[in-house]
Amino acid sequence: MKSQSYMTRAMRARDPRYATILGKLGYARADAVAAPASSSDDPLTDLRKQYQDIVGKRPFHGWDAETLEAKLAEAKAAS
Incomplete structure:
Protein backbone atom coordinates (compact mmCIF):
# COMPACT_ATOMS: atom_id res chain seq x y z
CA MET A 1 0.00 0.00 0.00
CA LYS A 2 1.26 3.45 -0.91
CA SER A 3 1.78 6.05 1.71
CA GLN A 4 -0.71 8.87 1.37
CA SER A 5 0.13 12.33 2.46
CA TYR A 6 -2.22 15.22 3.00
CA MET A 7 -1.42 16.63 -0.45
CA THR A 8 -2.25 13.42 -2.32
CA ARG A 9 -5.56 13.07 -0.48
CA ALA A 10 -6.36 16.73 -1.14
CA MET A 11 -5.52 16.35 -4.82
CA ARG A 12 -8.04 13.50 -5.12
CA ALA A 13 -10.82 15.36 -3.32
CA ARG A 14 -13.49 16.99 -5.45
CA ASP A 15 -14.23 19.71 -2.92
CA PRO A 16 -14.14 23.13 -4.65
CA ARG A 17 -12.31 24.64 -1.67
CA TYR A 18 -9.35 22.37 -2.38
CA ALA A 19 -9.47 23.30 -6.05
CA THR A 20 -9.26 26.99 -5.18
CA ILE A 21 -6.40 26.64 -2.72
CA LEU A 22 -4.41 24.14 -4.76
CA GLY A 23 -4.94 26.20 -7.90
CA LYS A 24 -3.38 29.20 -6.16
CA LEU A 25 -0.45 27.02 -5.18
CA GLY A 26 0.05 25.89 -8.78
CA TYR A 27 -1.51 22.45 -8.55
CA ALA A 28 -4.54 23.14 -10.73
CA ARG A 29 -6.48 20.15 -12.03
CA ALA A 30 -8.95 20.11 -14.88
CA ASP A 31 -11.45 17.87 -13.07
CA ALA A 32 -11.47 19.89 -9.84
CA VAL A 33 -12.28 23.37 -11.02
CA ALA A 34 -13.67 25.76 -8.49
CA ALA A 35 -16.95 27.45 -9.29
CA PRO A 36 -16.43 30.93 -10.69
CA ALA A 37 -17.27 33.83 -8.44
CA SER A 38 -20.81 34.75 -9.28
CA SER A 39 -21.49 38.34 -10.14
CA SER A 40 -24.75 38.78 -8.35
CA ASP A 41 -27.30 41.34 -9.36
CA ASP A 42 -27.79 42.20 -5.71
Whole structure:
Protein backbone atom coordinates (compact mmCIF):
# COMPACT_ATOMS: atom_id res chain seq x y z
CA MET A 1 0.00 0.00 0.00
CA LYS A 2 1.26 3.45 -0.91
CA SER A 3 1.78 6.05 1.71
CA GLN A 4 -0.71 8.87 1.37
CA SER A 5 0.13 12.33 2.46
CA TYR A 6 -2.22 15.22 3.00
CA MET A 7 -1.42 16.63 -0.45
CA THR A 8 -2.25 13.42 -2.32
CA ARG A 9 -5.56 13.07 -0.48
CA ALA A 10 -6.36 16.73 -1.14
CA MET A 11 -5.52 16.35 -4.82
CA ARG A 12 -8.04 13.50 -5.12
CA ALA A 13 -10.82 15.36 -3.32
CA ARG A 14 -13.49 16.99 -5.45
CA ASP A 15 -14.23 19.71 -2.92
CA PRO A 16 -14.14 23.13 -4.65
CA ARG A 17 -12.31 24.64 -1.67
CA TYR A 18 -9.35 22.37 -2.38
CA ALA A 19 -9.47 23.30 -6.05
CA THR A 20 -9.26 26.99 -5.18
CA ILE A 21 -6.40 26.64 -2.72
CA LEU A 22 -4.41 24.14 -4.76
CA GLY A 23 -4.94 26.20 -7.90
CA LYS A 24 -3.38 29.20 -6.16
CA LEU A 25 -0.45 27.02 -5.18
CA GLY A 26 0.05 25.89 -8.78
CA TYR A 27 -1.51 22.45 -8.55
CA ALA A 28 -4.54 23.14 -10.73
CA ARG A 29 -6.48 20.15 -12.03
CA ALA A 30 -8.95 20.11 -14.88
CA ASP A 31 -11.45 17.87 -13.07
CA ALA A 32 -11.47 19.89 -9.84
CA VAL A 33 -12.28 23.37 -11.02
CA ALA A 34 -13.67 25.76 -8.49
CA ALA A 35 -16.95 27.45 -9.29
CA PRO A 36 -16.43 30.93 -10.69
CA ALA A 37 -17.27 33.83 -8.44
CA SER A 38 -20.81 34.75 -9.28
CA SER A 39 -21.49 38.34 -10.14
CA SER A 40 -24.75 38.78 -8.35
CA ASP A 41 -27.30 41.34 -9.36
CA ASP A 42 -27.79 42.20 -5.71
CA PRO A 43 -27.98 45.99 -5.33
CA LEU A 44 -26.77 45.72 -1.75
CA THR A 45 -23.47 44.22 -2.92
CA ASP A 46 -23.02 47.06 -5.40
CA LEU A 47 -23.79 49.66 -2.73
CA ARG A 48 -21.28 48.08 -0.36
CA LYS A 49 -18.60 48.22 -3.05
CA GLN A 50 -19.41 51.87 -3.81
CA TYR A 51 -19.26 52.71 -0.10
CA GLN A 52 -15.86 51.06 0.25
CA ASP A 53 -14.53 52.87 -2.83
CA ILE A 54 -15.76 56.29 -1.71
CA VAL A 55 -15.25 56.16 2.05
CA GLY A 56 -12.27 53.84 2.13
CA LYS A 57 -13.74 51.59 4.81
CA ARG A 58 -15.91 48.53 4.63
CA PRO A 59 -19.56 49.17 5.47
CA PHE A 60 -21.35 47.65 8.44
CA HIS A 61 -23.14 44.53 7.21
CA GLY A 62 -26.19 45.30 9.33
CA TRP A 63 -27.03 48.30 7.14
CA ASP A 64 -29.78 47.86 4.59
CA ALA A 65 -29.84 49.45 1.13
CA GLU A 66 -31.62 52.60 2.32
CA THR A 67 -29.06 53.23 5.05
CA LEU A 68 -26.17 52.63 2.67
CA GLU A 69 -27.66 55.07 0.15
CA ALA A 70 -27.99 57.69 2.89
CA LYS A 71 -24.39 57.11 4.01
CA LEU A 72 -23.18 57.35 0.41
CA ALA A 73 -25.06 60.63 -0.06
CA GLU A 74 -23.44 62.02 3.11
CA ALA A 75 -20.00 60.92 1.98
CA LYS A 76 -20.45 62.44 -1.48
CA ALA A 77 -21.68 65.72 0.03
CA ALA A 78 -18.70 65.86 2.39
CA SER A 79 -16.16 65.39 -0.38
